[in-house]
Amino acid sequence: MTTISVSGGAFAAYQVIVGRGLLQQAGARIAPLARGRTVIITDETVEAVHGAALTASLAAAGVQSRIVAVPPGEGSKSFAQLERVLDRLLEIGLDRKDVVIALGGGVVGDLAGLAAALYMRGIDFVQIPTTLLAQVDSSVGGKTAIDTPRGKNLVGAFHQPRLVLADIDVLATLPARQVKSGWAEVLKHGLICDAAFFDWLAGEGAAGAKGDPAALERAVIRSVEIKSAVVGEDEKEAGRRALLNLGHTFGHAIETEVGFDEDALAHGEAVALGCCMALRYSAREGLCSSQDAARVEAVIAAAGLPTRLDQAGAFEADGLLALMAGDKKAEGGALTLILARGIGRAFVAKGVDADKVRAFLIAEGATG
Template sequence: MAPVNVATSAGQYPIHIEPGRLQRIAQSVPGNATRLVIISNPVVDGLYGAVLRQALAPLGKPVMTIIVPDGESFKSLDTLNTIYDRMLAEKLDRRAVILALGGGVIGDMAGFAAATYMRGIRYMQIPTTLLAQVDSSVGGKTAVNHPLGKNMIGAFYQPVSVDIDIDVLRTLPAREVSAGLAEVIKYGLILDAAFFEWCERNVAQLVALDADALAYAIGRCCELKAQVVSEDEKETGLRAILNLGHTFGHAIEAGLGFGTWLHGEAVACGLVQAAVLSGKVLDLPAEDIERVRQLVRAIGCPDVAPDLGQDSWLDLMQGDKKTEGGEIRYVLLPGIGQAVVQAAPLDKVQETLEETVGNVTIERESARARETIASGG
């Protein structure tokens, strides 16, 4: 498909979406780059690091690789400092280019390292998870976590390109696929009712990683996010709707400990909670709330939230970045395909928590994952 262009204050950059893009990655590397720095984790580097380095070899530029630990719990200032240590030890200059090879954790950390090393060097996003391909790799949000909040230390810093290779999704664990699909359906909920309906009709193909279905879904999500980012790059207004489900979801992640649930799993549960709250505050029809719940179940994500204790829930949500003047602002749905950002009465939030929280297993595993294990896949 043709590249999706993202227009920002610094200019435009392309999102390339195609099978085999990894082998053609040299096409996206800036011609005046002095050094190339691949930042990845052990798992992704083991799968695709050699392929990427081979694809870069014809450029004749020095390539170094920085491997950081895998997982949300390592998306921290400590890990960031190990990246700085290597880059400074190698005396990288301002024309070096970082290549973020991995999922959202790698993309966020590598992007923040690029934003802050020598006050800013260029970087490319090469997302290898579905969630990163449809969401976190696009739009220039970079950050690390703090023990008191997710993504609280970061910067808006746009990449020079996003290169999405659909083929890499074949090696994703089933839970990662389910988590990524949560962000896919989010776009339909906030911006495109027809796309949400398409997801309902094609959920089986998406879960099965049908190439045509994936290409369409990834492309549509990138188009929608590019539109929003172009209108509101720094999240001063419209872009906040992209956080549907995230106020609840971030509370789950922080309350259980980062990495216990995948980000997309927490967001999926948060979508259900946001829909329930929307019913109480904006009269979202009960049948639409049920559609959200059924689609979350169909992608293999949890629709019941863990019991963190109501006081803990409210305290964790109070720390969300959308809180203004001590008031929690939620992304809510007047209808499927529409979203607003506003406060909600405390009693309605408490009712929502009472109705959506239950006794759930923390170390959860999607039904699809269990089926894969049972079949020996």
């Protein structure tokens, strides 16, 4: 079991605990934080698999709990579900001493975290991520949000959790596609700033993409270490934290164009494709070698993830470009991309020439 501290000048420090059997220990670990009641926000699928174990653990530690379940899928990151969750919290009568627990993947974590941020101007919440993607990415760092038809995660708040429990055992219940989707975010961390980690992921560590528990545990620990260091320096993405969005500007635009249809394209799949596109664009602009871009594509393909635009569907260059211009990192309508000077050497590129990006999208297979 490994404990990683997340701390920064603007928020209270908290722990991310990575290990096995943590769901059964959750009650004892949450009890010191829960001075009153807890409400578990989850989705209907996760409730059926893990809800009873969590409520039993809380009860054994003397912690009262209620469950609020939303439909599974990206569609629950919406104004309608946010309103429904907040109304249930009001109906239950939570006060500022009570705690919200997010039990689920990134959708649940984002929705529950935003509800906790808004409820009575902010109450404590705990993340218990049940997907690999959530364990290595969305549960750490305090980003909470919902989607709108105009884009992904455009309405939200920064609200740090009090505790994160990343139980490796729960990953065994995931479909293979979800494990691969989360693996994209793991690979992303290596591409940003740790070439040696990427090398391990491309070799011995590749077993994690197939569900090997030991490889998954090491991958989660290193990913959280990387993310916690970045978040501690830059909580609100004023600078270095933007690096964590490698692949996301391309990926979010593609996700929006397919209507957030996870059957067509899961979030991690979009990130994987976006990372490949970011490396290929970097190579096209002479920022990194074509060999690095090709290696990244080969490693991502070997993990069973998409690497080419036509694997996600048919797209128009202008439509994708318009969505990229509306990305949260854009400034004054000018494009900001996370690009790379090589594996492990990502950087923030501001004021990127939109005409060059449009030409690149057409070269990638989008229609002009």
